[in-house]
Amino acid sequence: WQEFVMGLSLLLRGTMLEKLQWVFSLYDVNRDGEITSEEMQMVVSSVYDIMGKFCSSKIDDTVIKNHVDALFEKLDVDRDGVISFDEFIDTCRK
Helix, strand or coil, X not given: CHHHHHHHHHHHHCCHHHHHHHHHHXXXXXXXXXXEHHHHHHHHHHHXXXXXXXXXXXXXXXXXXXXXXXXXXXXXXXXXXXXXXXXXXXXXXX
């Protein structure tokens, strides 16, 4: 509960950098400082699972892969197959 309240407080009152750090940590599942395609697919899939019946159309693995591919196209600036913290922050700030 305490962690939930702290996260909520950060999202409501934190600086832009703090909010972006929190979002990055959400996608960096193994906490290694990089977001892989697999990590992003896990998170995006989980979000779609949570949305469930509220989705206007059926979401399958192809839709999720296309969504992740589009995000990687924007965020993986150096095209090394992972999104670093710096790439994430710089792209989001733009």
